[in-house]
Amino acid sequence: MLKRQKVKELLDSKTAQEKVLLKGWVRTRRDAKDFSFVEINDGSCLKNIQVIANNNLNNYEDVKKLTTGSSVAVEGALVESKGGSQKYEVVAESVFVYDYADEDFPLQKKKHTDEYLRTIAHLRPRTNKYGAAFRVRSTLSYAIHKFFQERGFRYVHTPIITGSDAEGAGEMFRVTTLDMENPPKVAGKVDYKQDFFGKEAHLTVSGQLNGEMYAMGLGDIYTFGPTFRAENSNTTRHAAEFWMIEPEMAFADIFDDMDCAEDMVKFITKYVMDNCAEDIELFAKFVDPTLMETLNTIVNNDFARITYSEAIEIMKKSDFKFEYAPEYGIDMQTEHERFLAEVHFKKPVIVRDYPKEIKAFYMKLNADGKTVAAMDVLVPRIGELIGGSQREEHYDVLVQKIKDMGMKVEDYDWYLDSRRYGSVPHAGFGLGFERMMMLITGITNIRDVIPFPRTPNSISF
RNA sequence: UCCGACUUAGCUCAGCGGUAGAGCAAUCGGCUGUUAACCGAUUGGUCGUUGGUUCGAUCCCAACAGUCGGAGCCA
Numbered sequence: 001m002l003k004r005q006k007v008k009e010l011l012d013s014k015t016a017q018e019k020v021l022l023k024g025w026v027r028t029r030r031d032a033k034d035f036s037f038v039e040i041n042d043g044s045c046l047k048n049i050q051v052i053a054n055n056n057l058n059n060y061e062d063v064k065k066l067t068t069g070s071s072v073a074v075e076g077a078l079v080e081s082k083g084g085s086q087k088y089e090v091v092a093e094s095v096f097v098y099d100y101a102d103e104d105f106p107l108q109k110k111k112h113t114d115e116y117l118r119t120i121a122h123l124r125p126r127t128n129k130y131g132a133a134f135r136v137r138s139t140l141s142y143a144i145h146k147f148f149q150e151r152g153f154r155y156v157h158t159p160i161i162t163g164s165d166a167e168g169a170g171e172m173f174r175v176t177t178l179d180m181e182n183p184p185k186v187a188g189k190v191d192y193k194q195d196f197f198g199k200e201a202h203l204t205v206s207g208q209l210n211g212e213m214y215a216m217g218l219g220d221i222y223t224f225g226p227t228f229r230a231e232n233s234n235t236t237r238h239a240a241e242f243w244m245i246e247p248e249m250a251f252a253d254i255f256d257d258m259d260c261a262e263d264m265v266k267f268i269t270k271y272v273m274d275n276c277a278e279d280i281e282l283f284a285k286f287v288d289p290t291l292m293e294t295l296n297t298i299v300n301n302d303f304a305r306i307t308y309s310e311a312i313e314i315m316k317k318s319d320f321k322f323e324y325a326p327e328y329g330i331d332m333q334t335e336h337e338r339f340l341a342e343v344h345f346k347k348p349v350i351v352r353d354y355p356k357e358i359k360a361f362y363m364k365l366n367a368d369g370k371t372v373a374a375m376d377v378l379v380p381r382i383g384e385l386i387g388g389s390q391r392e393e394h395y396d397v398l399v400q401k402i403k404d405m406g407m408k409v410e411d412y413d414w415y416l417d418s419r420r421y422g423s424v425p426h427a428g429f430g431l432g433f434e435r436m437m438m439l440i441t442g443i444t445n446i447r448d449v450i451p452f453p454r455t456p457n458s459i460s461f
Numbered sequence: 462u463c464c465g466a467c468u469u470a471g472c473u474c475a476g477c478g479g480u481a482g483a484g485c486a487a488u489c490g491g492c493u494g495u496u497a498a499c500c501g502a503u504u505g506g507u508c509g510u511u512g513g514u515u516c517g518a519u520c521c522c523a524a525c526a527g528u529c530g531g532a533g534c535c536a
Contacts, residue, residue, distance in 0.1 A: 030494095030499095031493090032493060037495050039496075048496090082494055083495065083496065103488080105487095108472065109485090109486080109497055115528070206536090227536080232534090233534060236529095238536080242536070243536095335532095384536070386536080387535080431536075432536030434536080446536095
């Protein structure tokens with residue numbers, strides 16, 4: 001029996017072939033006098049393959065009814081094309097129609113807006129742009145695993161349901177099996193002792209605290225999984241469900257952390273450029289004309305490295321008109337981050353040593369007593385791509401920081417154990433996977449780099 | 462959550478105080494090794510919802526809803 005070949009294999013074929021079998025979806029059909037051109041795409045690559053269906057086919061009438069979106073199997077000869085736009089085409093000996101797409105198939109042979117395609121997110125992978133985006137998403141995921149695995153990092157699956165209200169990284173989604181209409185109550189309050197886990201449970205906002213524990217056993221680890229934030233944020237850069245990569249390295253300081261982050265961003269960018277060249281080309285052509293320049297800048301240059309106070313000084317000295325004046329002690333605004341990466345350095349920048357007041361409790365207090373060993377990687381257009389830090393490894397300092405920030409020490413009992421039993425310096429960071437996707441494709445809305453995005457008031461599909 | 466813009470045919474949009482138009486799509490026909498093919502015809506809309514102003518509202522006003530953009534939160 002004839003083995004099916006993907007469109008990519010056929011177009012990459014070294015020679016013409018007498019007999020091939022291909023399967024896919026019709027992108028467009030053009031009728032000529034005695035035959036039809038049918039363009040088939042199967043998702044294996046951006047390009048379609050052109051099929052010549054002559055009117056001597058016994059079901060030629062069926063071929064002439066093929067609409068955009070219909071599914072077919074074609075047997076025939078792979079021959080060099082007489083037309084100019086493609087190397088090969090397939091002259092059909094038989095065309096089997098799996099299914100006709102109804103005439104109200106919403107994808108037309110024209111450009112659709114991203115807003116419209118979002119309303120048909122279940123069908124948009126059949127378009128050129130979204131096909132390319134999600135091929136890139138797959139390759140980018142692989143590149144991340146490849147980067148860490150090749151460097152001896154272990155992949156840790158941290159829990160998605162969590163009982164700790166730990167990190168304070170944002171509002172959390174509650175997980176419960178209680179009857180919401182009529183929950184059990186004690187003294188007027190919901191009695192979570194009767195809930196599934198016997199206490200309150202939520203979807204994770206970060207795997208970091210769990211990841212740190214595994215770094216204390218396995219050495220270097222990384223997590224790569226879904227993360228959830230119940231924040232009511234309506235921006236092009238936030239989703240309620242997104243994927244995060246969180247490496248954690250034992251015996252590492254903030255400089256090791258920055259090196260790792262920079263190496264990783266460069267590696268995965270290069271990997272996608274090399275392995276999704278055709279798809280990236282589409283984005284450079286139709287989505288962001290400056291994309292190639294941006295990607296080359298990332299791959300070919302050292303990232304700028306400055307401290308938070310230096311960043312504030314740079315911004316104060318510039319005559320750039322900020323909506324919010326940069327001031328030491330306040331967290332950087334989106335416009336500040338973008339100024340540094342886009343306007344001042346024109347390449348990725350790593351800012352470190354932030355005032356302790358504006359950063360999380362687990363970050364290591366620097367010798368000055370005022371700043372913490374935190375670092376953010378800022379990139380053009382996106383702003384913050386990565387946030388990381390060296391962790392506070394001293395038990396007493398960490399306990400004091402927990403108290404200072406008004407949190408309960410007993411909630412962090414298990415976490416504090418790591419500082420009691422063989423504590424070591426360690427560091428890690430979090431990379432928002434979708435933000436990396438946006439950086440690498442030039443797509444400006446996070447909703448367009450997630451197959452089925454979840455944002456406030458939006459959970460169709 | 463705050464600020465702003467938008468909401469007219471399946472899609473992208475134009476329009477105007479006197480109840481609507483184009484391109485594309487779809488359907489039918491024609492022509493052609495075409496390639497977002499081309500040419501012709503046809504079909505297709507209670508102009509987001511509710512209220513108000515007016516002789517009369519798709520158009521002006523208000524509220525609400527939805528979408529988009531910016532901000533905050535962050536990844």
